[in-house]
Amino acid sequence: MSRLSALIARETTLAWGRGGGPLVALGFYAGVATFLPLAIGPQHDRLAGIATGAAWVALTLASLLSLERMFERDYEDGALDLLLLSPVPLELTCAVKCLGQWLATGAPLAFAAPIAAIGLGADPGLSPLIFLCALLGGLAFAFIGGIGAALSLGARRGGLLTAVIVLPLFVPPVIFGGGALANFAGGLPWTGGIAFLGAYAAAAVAFGPLAMAAACRNALS
Amino acid sequence: MSRLSALIARETTLAWGRGGGPLVALGFYAGVATFLPLAIGPQHDRLAGIATGAAWVALTLASLLSLERMFERDYEDGALDLLLLSPVPLELTCAVKCLGQWLATGAPLAFAAPIAAIGLGADPGLSPLIFLCALLGGLAFAFIGGIGAALSLGARRGGLLTAVIVLPLFVPPVIFGGGALANFAGGLPWTGGIAFLGAYAAAAVAFGPLAMAAACRNALS
Amino acid sequence: MSWAPAFLSNPDRFMAFSRWAAPMFGLIALGLAVVGLYLGFTAPEDYQQGQTVRIMFIHVPAAQMSMFAYACLGVASFLSLIFRHTLADCAAQAAAPLGAAFTFLALVTGSLWGRPMWGTWWEWDGRLTSVLVMFLLYIAYMALRASMDDEVKAARAAAILALVGSINLPIIHFSVEWWNSIHQGSSIFRKDGPSMPAVFWVPLLLMALAYMSAFGSLWLVRIRGEVWRRKAEIAAQRAARD
Amino acid sequence: MITQLLLKDAAVRRGGRLLFEGVSLNLAAGEACALTGPNGSGKTSLLRAVAGLVRLEAGTIGFGDLDPADARGEGLHLVGHADGLKSARTAREELNFWSRWTGGAQASIQEAAEALDLVSLLDLEVRRLSAGQRRRLALARMLAAPRPLWLLDEPLSPLDAKWREGFSALMKRHLDGGGLILAAVHDPLPVATRSLELRQ
Amino acid sequence: MITQLLLKDAAVRRGGRLLFEGVSLNLAAGEACALTGPNGSGKTSLLRAVAGLVRLEAGTIGFGDLDPADARGEGLHLVGHADGLKSARTAREELNFWSRWTGGAQASIQEAAEALDLVSLLDLEVRRLSAGQRRRLALARMLAAPRPLWLLDEPLSPLDAKWREGFSALMKRHLDGGGLILAAVHDPLPVATRSLELRQ
Ligand code: HEM
Numbered sequence A, B: 001m002s003r004l005s006a007l008i009a010r011e012t013t014l015a016w017g018r019g020g021g022p023l024v025a026l027g028f029y030a031g032v033a034t035f036l037p038l039a040i041g042p043q044h045d046r047l048a049g050i051a052t053g054a055a056w057v058a059l060t061l062a063s064l065l066s067l068e069r070m071f072e073r074d075y076e077d078g079a080l081d082l083l084l085l086s087p088v089p090l091e092l093t094c095a096v097k098c099l100g101q102w103l104a105t106g107a108p109l110a111f112a113a114p115i116a117a118i119g120l121g122a123d124p125g126l127s128p129l130i131f132l133c134a135l136l137g138g139l140a141f142a143f144i145g146g147i148g149a150a151l152s153l154g155a156r157r158g159g160l161l162t163a164v165i166v167l168p169l170f171v172p173p174v175i176f177g178g179g180a181l182a183n184f185a186g187g188l189p190w191t192g193g194i195a196f197l198g199a200y201a202a203a204a205v206a207f208g209p210l211a212m213a214a215a216c217r218n219a220l221s
Numbered sequence C: 001m002s003w004a005p006a007f008l009s010n011p012d013r014f015m016a017f018s019r020w021a022a023p024m025f026g027l028i029a030l031g032l033a034v035v036g037l038y039l040g041f042t043a044p045e046d047y048q049q050g051q052t053v054r055i056m057f058i059h060v061p062a063a064q065m066s067m068f069a070y071a072c073l074g075v076a077s078f079l080s081l082i083f084r085h086t087l088a089d090c091a092a093q094a095a096a097p098l099g100a101a102f103t104f105l106a107l108v109t110g111s112l113w114g115r116p117m118w119g120t121w122w123e124w125d126g127r128l129t130s131v132l133v134m135f136l137l138y139i140a141y142m143a144l145r146a147s148m149d150d151e152v153k154a155a156r157a158a159a160i161l162a163l164v165g166s167i168n169l170p171i172i173h174f175s176v177e178w179w180n181s182i183h184q185g186s187s188i189f190r191k192d193g194p195s196m197p198a199v200f201w202v203p204l205l206l207m208a209l210a211y212m213s214a215f216g217s218l219w220l221v222r223i224r225g226e227v228w229r230r231k232a233e234i235a236a237q238r239a240a241r242d
Numbered sequence D, E: 001m002i003t004q005l006l007l008k009d010a011a012v013r014r015g016g017r018l019l020f021e022g023v024s025l026n027l028a029a030g031e032a033c034a035l036t037g038p039n040g041s042g043k044t045s046l047l048r049a050v051a052g053l054v055r056l057e058a059g060t061i062g063f064g065d066l067d068p069a070d071a072r073g074e075g076l077h078l079v080g081h082a083d084g085l086k087s088a089r090t091a092r093e094e095l096n097f098w099s100r101w102t103g104g105a106q107a108s109i110q111e112a113a114e115a116l117d118l119v120s121l122l123d124l125e126v127r128r129l130s131a132g133q134r135r136r137l138a139l140a141r142m143l144a145a146p147r148p149l150w151l152l153d154e155p156l157s158p159l160d161a162k163w164r165e166g167f168s169a170l171m172k173r174h175l176d177g178g179g180l181i182l183a184a185v186h187d188p189l190p191v192a193t194r195s196l197e198l199r200q
């Protein structure tokens, strides 16, 4: 346990830095929330819709931006070798790395999401659901992102390729979550979407580490 | 000249990986263009509007994703020292790095933008303007992104910090370009927006390298 | 203000000056604010805007101060970058949170005012967005400083960022001319004189001066705190080494 | 607890080329083996094979009667050229993390830092350390979490004369306590009791 | 063309501590100086100061009557621990790029690769190279673009016996051709004609 807690602390600080973290997470969220409506075009001024969209885009972006640090740095500087040399199975190590990643970026952004959404004019009643979607979605993103990061280890490919691998896998959570939010707002049954989202996240958490560990072993051998 | 052409070749291959560049850029574009409408919410189903938005978001994302490779890798492995040790002024080196970055990601995405926009149902008459906006915008993004990447050298924070620095500075080109496109579509005078966009890009190209070089010297000293 | 850097660049002289200047500016701000607010709230209702016109006395000076604070940040950063002067760096570091607070105030009051005036809390138009960008730049400045251990390097990196971000100032100012913004253009400082009656512009002017003095006072206090903190840190390092 | 390292006819292939074959070694507790050979002869690859990071083309690697996976997980330390230290983190963060990861207790972390004279450097970022200091930090991790088998890749090269002696004394202590050392070197290894040469 | 390296009373400060002061050296064409001293005494920092990457706290560094900026830009090579090679690129790409960056011609790149026996390794990714091969690649860049002053940080340590001799011969040739070498070392430098010791 001491091992895993040490690892999770390392991963969060690597992704987040020490202290003062919320400022960066908040600034990042604010940046995305400012940038997005402008890029999409101000004619789409239904801010409430943008509000949840900004949450997804911020989560995706944060996940994509941290992918390179997730395995590649450790691979290049030899840390991955040492992480492997341990009674902890590599699958668990990978899972903990993803979890640390999620704690450092996904979770703070999930807390920021409902606040920003209300600020942007979303119905406050939606905020628990937005939070839940962002939390589960961020979890799924972290574990799927990890697969992409591990797969592109050692390949001489930039971050774009990892994004190409990973983006299609990011789509289902967005569809499930978006559907749940839309249904909730329209007074329709919405638990189904959340259940699917949860199932997807659970599957990512359960099977992602297997894929990551296999990819890491492949890169190292 | 041989020096600079060698550097630009290095930077593009580093940003791009070997082979398959345009294909990856296109796949990336397609990924963003699929992902974005889903994230923003299907209620915004005016795909033609999304088309130009997707171009901006893809450019931004591509720029953000390559920032870490721009200075940080070279800083960590000692290459930045060696780049400094040369009769080429560091300002010029930084400018060439940004240019390579732009050639590798911004330019291919700019070519993809009008094609994708027409595919998504935008007025084909808009496409030259979309291309121009993406080209100039990508140039500005590459040079501003370089400033952010150089400034966060040595900071103990991941890519999120760079994004926090860079995103606000990405906003003006989007406003200028978006305004020009909207005016053009509405039959209003649109050259003003393009002129501002060009001026912003020119300012970024002219002054960005000064800031980058100062930031690199600061990190190395 | 051009004499100020030269005169104040000596830390001892600065500390002696700010010891009495800071409270004095504070008192002036208080006095001006009392008078300004009184005049502002006893002014007649505007025939178009009704009671909401009174937000103006909060909003307009706050918006102006947010830009003024950024200009101060830029000048201080420039001085610290060129002359490697620590006091200038203290000044820059001290200005950032104040500027962020003023910007926040301008955004909130503007938004509150926009609801009755434009029928919307927020609009992605040039003026409003560029002010928001300035707010984000303040945050980026503070975040960058906070994430570097080496204070000298953090100071220089942040100074470069502040200077780069100052490109946003003219964008804010001219945004109302460059885009057909919903925000109104200049109505006070115009070549042909103020375009509003004296009952409005006199309290507005008083409030602007009050904000300015408040900013001056708070800024000096924060610079003093920063100077003290650094002195203590150097002393602690020296003690640790011996 | 590893008390023996047994290589039998080991062969390693990299990129289609057989680096070495028929390499055998029987290292008992308290023994140190200097692994020599020209550049590219496969010293690093052999160390990594012992650590389980590289697959053997032929032959076996045994750790007494222990299960190899268990033996490797708890029983060995590897210090190579790529030392796994993150240059942007402080020496303290890195030492703490790696020591906890390999199962070291807080007290022994402190001891290890003292033994390698790192205490005054712990608050520096790793990138600021000199080459020798950084190598000492990499070596300190081994002291913080005692494990019997040390796999070292040119451990002494960036150390100065004083620390070559100092670390040799630490290796001696490790051997006296029943440890095993397999070290790839180009210069003589002071504590070596055996040697193994790879030929190209 | 640098024909002299003159250090006068040089002092360097890192993180508030004076690493060394009053260091003087007068190195003429054809001379090699071995820079020694314990870990952390400032050898690497001194080399970087000569290269202009670290600011002197006091004293001066001169290159004969040349302007320091010009002399540094065209006149010196620095090979340190961090060798600037990207592990994901091939040896050929890296050698080509750095040689062209420092002004080497295509023919001399080929010659350099032959002189350091890298030809058969050029298509490997840098990460696959052994430590000694990688160091040879880093050194090959110097041969590809002739410059008078070589600043070397422990150049021989990962090389095997054969290549220590081989590179010493290359250094000798460089000195005979009027070159200058300042090398930080812990072991004796075969070609050294002078030495400079930093004390802590
Ligand atoms: C969040 C929304 C708003 C923001 C960010 C904002 C921002 C600003 C800024 C930055 C200035 C100073 C411009 C300069 O000195 O160049 C300003 C001035 C002003 N604002 Fe706003 N504003 C907002 C909403 C409003 C609203 C709703 C009104 C009323 C209709 C309003 C009325 C004014 C007036 C009258 C001035 C003074 C103009 C002058 O005389 O120079 N603002 N605002």
Ligand SMILES: Nc1ncnc2c1ncn2[C@@H]1O[C@H](COP(=O)(O)OP(=O)(O)OP(=O)(O)O)[C@@H](O)[C@H]1O
Pocket (backbone or CB within 6 Å): D014, D015, D016, D017, D019, D037, D038, D039, D040, D041, D042, D043, D044, D045, D046, D184, E121, E124, E128, E129, E130, E131, E132, E133, E158, E160
């Ligand atoms: N994928 C690959 N394809 C071809 N050759 C490879 C590949 N991977 C490694 N090699 C070769 O295998 C050898 C690995 O050597 P290793 O690093 O084990 O050498 P070493 O004995 O440690 O040398 P040094 O003394 O230089 O550290 C090198 O010659 C290297 O070029």
Ligand SMILES: Nc1ncnc2c1ncn2[C@@H]1O[C@H](COP(=O)(O)OP(=O)(O)OP(=O)(O)O)[C@@H](O)[C@H]1O
Pocket (backbone or CB within 6 Å): D121, D124, D128, D129, D130, D131, D132, D133, D158, D160, E014, E015, E016, E017, E019, E037, E038, E039, E040, E041, E042, E043, E044, E045, E046, E184
């Ligand atoms: N920012 C800093 N703060 C404190 N100390 C620093 C800082 N940067 C460098 N140092 C110290 O300065 C010294 C740098 O030494 P340098 O790398 O020049 O040593 P060296 O003689 O090359 O040693 P080695 O033989 O180990 O390579 C080290 O003691 C290092 O800890």
Ligand SMILES: [Mg+2]
Pocket (backbone or CB within 6 Å): D043, D044, D045, D153, D184, E130, E131, E132
């Ligand atoms: Mg080796």
Ligand SMILES: [Mg+2]
Pocket (backbone or CB within 6 Å): D130, D131, D132, E043, E044, E045, E153, E184
């Ligand atoms: Mg050194």
